[in-house]
Amino acid sequence: MTRRAPCPVIAIVGAGFSGTMVATHLLREARSPLRVVLIERAETAGVGIAYREQSDRHLLNVRAEGMSAFPDQPGHFLRWLADYRGDDALVNPSAFVPRRLYGQYLRDVLATAADQAQRDVRLEIVHGEVTGCTAGQARTTLRLASGSTIEADRVVLAIGNPGPADPPVDDRQFFSSPKYQSHAWSMQGLISLRRDDAVLLVGSGLTTLDWIASLAERGHRGAIHVVSRRGLLPRVHQPAARHVLGFDPAQAAPNVRALMRLIRAEVADVIAGGGDWRSVMDALRPHGQTLWQRLPRPEQLRFLRHARTWWDIHRHRAAPRNLETVQRLIDQGQLQLLAARPVAFVERGDAVDVHLRPRGRADIVIRSVQRVVNCTGPDSNYRRLNHPLLNTLREQGLASVDDIGLGLLTDASGRLLQRDGAPSPTLFTVGPPRKGELWETTAVPEIRQQAQALARELLVMPDSLRNEAGDARSVASGLGLTPA
DSSP states (O other): OEEOOSSOEEEEEOOSHHHHHHHHHHHHHOOSOEEEEEEESSSSSSOTTTTSSOOTTSBOSSOGGGOOSOTTOTTHHHHHHHHHHTOGGGOOTTOOOBHHHHHHHHHHHHHHHHHTSOTTEEEEEEESOEEEEEEOSSOEEEEETTSOEEEESEEEEOOOSOOOOOOOOSOOGGGGSTTEESOSOOHHHHHTSOTTOOEEEEOOSHHHHHHHHHHHHTTOOSOEEEEESSOOOOOBOOOOOOOOOSSOGGGSOSOHHHHHHHHHHHHHHHHHTTOOHHHHHHHHGGGHHHHHHHSOHHHHHHIIIIIHHHHHHHHSOBOHHHHHHHHHHHHTTSEEEEEEEEEEEEEETTEEEEEEEETTOSSOEEEEESEEEEOOOSOOOGGGOOOHHHHHHHHTTSOOBOTTSSSBOBOTTSEEEOTTSOEEEEEEEOSGGGHHHHSOOSSHHHHHHHHHHHHHHHTOOOGGGOOOOOSOOOOGGGGTOOOO
16 A cells, blocks of 8 residues: 655654654644654554653653753643643652653643644554665655555654664574563563562663662562673762853863863862762753764764763763662662673573673673563664664665764754765654764753754755645544643
8 A cells, every 4th residue: 555645745753752753843833734644663652662651660860840842841841740630739840750651741742733733734643664665856655564655755764772782692592582681671571570580680771770660669579680891870860050161162172081081170170169060961961962073083982982881870860769779779688780791691491690701800700590681772883783674775875874883874954864975855864863973862852952953854845845735634533642
């Protein structure tokens, strides 16, 4: 089946935060006939993996006051919370609310945009997986796993973060075992775990904290082993006064070592004055992309090798409640944090022996567990991703991976750069796939700005695309959505 519309069509592949917000801005700002097709392989559009239905112990790692979907309406999420809970007094701007609740907010944002769109601006949600495409100068045909196709004048890849990579061990046979969970975001994997099973979590970032919170909520009694290269946990969120940097990031030396010295000196000055290091990190955030883009490629690689982990644990901080749970389990002797890397997995009856090489040592330690869960976060190497759509785009020369491998090459507006370096006339991306170019492009504050700017870029279409459209109105109820 081929869908073709009598008006311009913008197809968005992926309905997590990135795709939902591009669709929302298109619906809110379009002033002439337009069909927005939002394609999502999961059952629910508008939430993605991060904000789907899950335990209320899985909290946002940003305070509610910073989570508005709209860059020009900073209080939007707080107002929605007040309406949702029916009482302004229950809304704490400094609270870390459940991720699940934020997913409901995004669904309502999309539903409201669809319901209030102009008469001939409509939204269609298609559930399916895009496995390939054929792109021309004017239109692109997307192929779905179901066999159907969708023709669009412009296509946005809002595919979010890639899944994690398996630990680099010589014998990969264990990765097909039921004792191994390759992706942490599986509620079935959590539910199937017995309360006395020993668990080894690979990675010690925010995903690991969510898993630990869920285990604690379920009354898990078995040993929990957390293993990562450096054995470092995200730092805790605490209130910090607003700070004005004592240096101009745009004038900082494009050198990682010099930049780290500059930041440490700034932190030392703030602490000496009775302040908190978090105020410096918060002040740096608006300049993250500038700092990254000023670094030559060798310096960017040096940052990834030596400074990335330290940057991440200070930049991507955790809700106090989750770290309190971790500390309680450590104090009780149930949880052990180890700086090490897995070198082998040996199944032995009901258990698996995980061979670990501790950091800075040559010997091997063994932890015997019933389940290994990969919590390492997104795979940072686009060259090895096995993504059907991305594979097709690269094979056709319609997309290129940046020379570090962190994402796709784009121009300033998010257009994909083709193999010959020319910007694509029809293909765009937003959010995490632009990480190699922007670095800071995985969190709500950065992506919401990108989504709004990209929607406005997409709406500037040649006159040849502005055909007369039929009288079709976007009806939210017909999409299974509930307007806010």
